[in-house]
Amino acid sequence: MNSQFYDRLSNNLTQLLESGVNCDGSIEVGEEDVSLINIYKVHSIILQSRSSYFKKKFDEITFNENYIKVLKLPNISVKEFNIIIKYIYSGKFSLEKLENSFLFDFLIASNELELDELTEHLQSHLVNNNSSWLRLNFAQVYRTSYQVKNFKIIQDFCNNIIAKYPNTIFESENFHSLPEDALVSILKQDDLQLEESKIWEYVIEWGKAKNLMLPTDLDKWTSDNFLSLKEALKGCLPYVRFFSFSNEDVVEKIYPYQQLLGHQLFSDITIKFIAPTKPISSIVLPPRKILKTTLPTRITPIPLSSNIITNEHALEISSWIDRKEIPYIENNPYEFKLLVRGSRDGFDITTIYQICDKVSKTIIILKVKGTGEILGGYNPLEWENNNDRCKKTENSFTFSLKTANMKNSILSRVIVSSYAVYNYPSELDLSFSTNLYLIGNLKTEKRCYCGKNTVYLKPIRSSEFVSASWQPDEKSLFSVEEYEVFKISLRK
Template identity: 85%
Template sequence: MTTQFYNRLSNDLTQLLESGVNCDGSIEVGEEDVSLVNIYKVHSIILQSRSPYFKKKFDEITFNENHVKVLKLPNISVKEFNIIIKYIYSGKISLEKLENSVLFNFLIASNELELDELVEHLQYHLVNNNASWLRLNFAQVYRTSYQVKNFKIIRDFCNDIIAKYPNTIFESENFHSLPEDALVSILKQDDLQLEESKIWEHVIEWGKAKNPNLPTNLDKWTSDNFLSLKRTLKGCLPHIRYFSFSNDDVVEKIYPYQQLLEHQLFSDITIKFIAPTKPISSIVLPPRKILKTILPTRIIPIPFASNIITNEHALEISSWIDKKEIPYIENNPYEFKLLVRGSRDGFDVYTFYNICDKVSKTIIILKVEGTGEILGGYNPLEWENNIDQWKVTKDSFTFSLKTANMKNSILSRVDDSFYAIYNCPSQLDLSFSSNLCLIDNLKTDKSCYCEEDTAYSKPIRSSKFLSASSEFKTDIKSLFSVEEYEVFKISLRK
């Protein structure tokens, strides 16, 4: 059996970086303006062992008179490199407080420095936790995913969206700037949910945009004009499903551009149009697999008024409310109306009861101080600020949401409905049995805890953070305070 002491190793290397002892490398990060440049003293052997990029660069650089190798990275921001250098030395990274745009730029910087492990992790993090931002910035994200070879995870995510909602890219204002290999990849998709004639029109439009000198009026085109467009579309034309066009579309949309096609292909299209059963020699690509059910119109996610959870988290919670086996991925049927925010309204449990008195169908979300865990619970019943009682319901649940440090969310549904919700304002206690107990001032008192509990199906925290029973509430390691908490009223969208 091999015993691993990674935490100690990580801490020791971090201290080595901070000490600056025996550094033989200097990295200047930021723009040329001196006021925007940070200088990092590093150990070149550590950076070379962690990144092929640094190995190549430091091998190329000679020592200066101070026996130091100096490397400049003007295209990477100081904020990004602060995270990168700590990751290189410690193997640790925290992403929760980074804005989405910073995260995406951080991914690009990590790829430039050939930190493959980090590049993969960041892609999974963006897809799993920040998909709404990726959709809202789709054209930029998709274009970048094809410019950067290693962004396969994000590229696959984008391709799946395009297959279901092709107009996401075809009707984007940035469509004309789409790289050719990205467009070809779209055209290859068998499940692209768009009529072939529409796809053809978009391809022609893209090709014309690459040839801005072509006459506007097609009647005035010369053979050279058609030849220029044909050269531009050389990689795209083989992936059009020509034999899936309707007869009307063949006449109206293919015939005007017949000079773009090889003679044999155009001849076979004509034969199929006139005599459908007659054999032809051209390759016939299979028709696209258009779904029989109509996909809902894609709705751009409404900006979500939370400092803790994302749109994806909200979709997951909504799926649990509706007891869906397959979670919602967009078009959330519920509106989340913010009622309470700790940093705005205060963290006292009594404040919660006053604001939420007689309010039903609420979600409580809290971010645990020190661990970054996101815990919460759903109560379909009313809270009451003038009575202490157990509330009975079969529909409540508690949860722990996935984060960068937690791969999958945990859902714990109520098993014993008689002990589902503890409504107890006199004791400053609001609890989902003992599965999640919120007590006193959530931020300052460190009185909250989770127990192993028979009223709910499973614990929502790992065993090292659980109290064995209520007798151990004073066990310090099981108690926690809250960095932030929010309460939302859940209602169906109108």
């Protein structure tokens, strides 16, 4: 029978650290230019036995005149290292009362110091206990997981989300800069919920982004152009399920890029297209396991009292408020508190000013009569019922939300801040310049419109419904079926 006395061993080593007796190492933590350097006296043999990073570093360093080896760690914070050094000596640490953002930075620091056991534990802790924070900060988490080594648990967590919601990454602003190994890991997934032909289009798009000198017109491509693209995609091509393409997609999407494929592979694709039962020599990857039912949006139900927008819409709006590169997919950080509803409180602009007087951070949502469009605007400033003036802000925006008849939402941010919001209650005018101009009774008077302007980035309606001047034509004017105004606040 083996007896174990780890607690006493842990306490004794902790006391050794605190005593500073027989220390032969000194670690300087923090940046010199901010005067936040802490110096830790350590026993190099203990650190070397616990971390290959410290073993390598202390082996490289020679003793100074005081027989001390000095190591500098400018990239690690004092708060992080306080926990790390105690863990190295005692094997203990507590995650209580630590913010999630700090835990993620602490994970990066632990990995940099090659504390493998701690790195794995922190990843598991974040995934199992703080997954909502990881999702809310998905872009940062996913990018970091491929910039550093040994983040497999975090990578698997992210890839699982991407498999179910591929547009999270494929439609993100940073898709073209995605590392090759990250894209390959996505392509390997059997349950990636996206048609193979669409995956192929994204892969081609990613490869072209690595070769910006390629001609825009495919008919003008030379053999060298195809060779350059093939080289960029060499890590991705083996994981595209070419034999899962429909016959039509083979003709329209594979055939134009046949030079990217080896002769045998393209020949076998053609054979399967013409004679499906004939044997071929190429490896046939299994088709992806596409779910027959549409996956629900990953959200934590929130009390959203709206007759116009869905939880998915609310998540998208919250992402715009926070300027997120990748939209939130669940756990909305904001509460949408209903202040005004036309069918309940009335459709006059006066009603909005009276109820929302001195209220900031509001979203107004409109359902356009006749077209079903959902238009809106965000005002971070207060509405004022007794003051007529333009309001200056760099954070307002207007939008048109995706509906059954509209594939993607349109976001238009303010670019001339001085004229961002029109607060004119005496004129029954509540507007975001002319990008979204609301006036009078929104239901009985057909006077609202969206016009071309230089204050906001772009129009939020299709060109046929956008007025070219301050005097809108009949086609650009609209009334609303319903409208709602929400106060936006952080959830507690």
